[in-house]
Structure formats: structure tokens, C-alpha cells
Amino acid sequence: MSEGGGDDLSIQLANLLKNNLNTQNQNSKQTLSDSLKISLKLNSQNYALWAQMIRVAIGGKSKGLLNHLSGEPAPPNPTDDQYEQWEQDDLVVFSWLIQNIEPALASNLTEFPTAKALWDALVVTYSSWKGKLQTFDLHVKANDFKQNGSPLEDFWITLQGIWGEINWRDPNPITCAVDIATYNKIRSEQKLFQFLNALDRQFDPVKREILRWDPLPSAEGAYAAVRKEMAHQGILGTISGSSSQLGMAAGLVADGSTKTDGLGLATKGHPRRQDLTGKSSSQIDKSRLKCTHCGMTKHTKDQCF
Incomplete structure (x- = not known):
């Protein structure tokens, strides 16, 4: 390969790296500009769960954005070159917090200067409610x-x-x-x-x-x-409730034995219209029945007066 060809390859690689960095920066800015909403908004009763969910959501966007809640590391000096970008990111985090607070509460929280100041105010207001x-x-x-x-x-x-x-x-x-x-x-x-x-x-x-x-x-x-x-x-x-009960448990008659009606369904202490011998309920020998509620004979608990 000629020396000139090597220089051309170096230039091409440098351009590719530069274009890749520009693309990443554009994607990062696009991600930060997106809205962020979780499944519940902060009210006076759900701070603990809300705080966990919003931290996870913000960290999922970019781990570095959690610095705007913790304050560590400290923000750059306003005279530094990085301050403008930090301030832009902080405004995004601030807006995400406001978006996920009930409007009745959020209307009183917009005067805080930074996302951390807002976060700290929420901690003091709601996390100290531990009586x-x-x-x-x-x-x-x-x-x-x-x-x-x-x-x-x-x-x-x-x-x-x-x-x-x-x-x-x-x-x-x-x-x-x-x-x-x-x-x-x-x-x-x-x-x-x-x-x-x-x-x-x-x-x-x-x-x-x-x-x-x-x-x-x-x-x-x-x-x-x-x-x-x-x-x-x-x-x-x-x-249905009655069918479910019939299907899920065996029925018991007064003597504790399990019997079925003509359709093969379990019954539970209820008189049958017709037993297996073909007799109607009126023909059943009631002298063998005993009520488990009053102790008397010739009827069952469901027929007890």
C-alpha cells in the first residue's frame, strides 16, 4: 500500500469516528428531549413508591442524570464551558419530575431553581411524614x-x-x-x-x-x-355460584354419606326430587333423618323451623 493510500485510510477512519460521535450526541439529545411518564403520579400518600419508580425511570434514560437528584458530583461553575449543557440537562430532569406530580401539588413547586432543590423539597415534605x-x-x-x-x-x-x-x-x-x-x-x-x-x-x-x-x-x-x-x-x-359449589365439593346428607342425584351431581343435605330407586322426595322415610341444628328427627338442618 502506498504512503498516500495510508493517509487516505487514516482520514476515512477519523471521519467515521467523528460522524459516529455526532450521531451518538444527537441520539442522546433526542432521548433527553422525550417526555418521561411513569404509571403513577406523586400525591400525599404514595411518596415512597413514587420516589423509587421515578429514580429508576430517570436512571434508565441516562445514569448520569441521577446526579441532578443527588447533587454529586457538584454542578460545574457557571463560568465553565460544561455549565450550559449541565443546565440544559437539569431543566429536562426538572420537567420530568413536574410531569409526574399531581397538578394540585405541582403548581406550588415550579419556583425551585434546580432539579435537586425540587427533589430535596419533596424529600423534606413527604419522607418526614413518619408519625x-x-x-x-x-x-x-x-x-x-x-x-x-x-x-x-x-x-x-x-x-x-x-x-x-x-x-x-x-x-x-x-x-x-x-x-x-x-x-x-x-x-x-x-x-x-x-x-x-x-x-x-x-x-x-x-x-x-x-x-x-x-x-x-x-x-x-x-x-x-x-x-x-x-x-x-x-x-x-x-x-354460577350454585353450579360452582356442586362441582367443587362432594355433597353430604344428614348421615354423613355422599350421594348423588339422578344426574350424578353431588347434593348437600337438600331433599332430592327423585332418588336412585325412583322414589320421590315425599316417599323417603323421614324417620331416619336427624337435624344437626336442633337435634330433633324427621328433618334435616335445611328444613329446620
């Missing part, structure tokens, strides 16, 4: 929370938000590894019971099945099981 009254209120809310017909996914996300606030405001104070494991197991069972208790009545059969598991699953495992049951019902069709 025992608020912690008590969160535990009451977790225990009283109900699905009330809302979509399963929305209900689950809301309940997780309450748990996140509890974990943040009432953290595990134990330092011993063995005791930490015990504490976590207790909290896991509490979350499981709260989740099952909050579910609508239509999930009672699957709730009973989950409580028979040994060992008990986590709340997350129970949620997965409920979602699986929902998908199963979506394929086979929803079952």
Missing part, C-alpha cells in the same frame, strides 16, 4: 382494603402500593439474620392473608384451596394462582 398515626393508618388500610369489583390487576397494584408505604415507614428493625428471616415470614403471611381477605367472594373456592397449601405461598404466589384461575374460567366460561 405513628400515619403508620397505624396504613396498617388499617391494608387490613380493610377490598377489591369491590375492580379489575384484579388494578386491585393488586394498589395493594402493593400500600405495602410499599408500610415497608418504607415501618421498616424491619431486626439485625439478627435468623430473626430477620422469622420477621419476613410473619410479614409474608400477613400480606397473604390481607390479599385473600380483600378478594371478592367469587374467588372463595380458590382462596380455600390456597390456604390448604403446605407451605403457604407468598402473596405474589397466591396472586399468580388467582390469575391462573381467572384465565381458566375465561376459557371454560364462568360458573
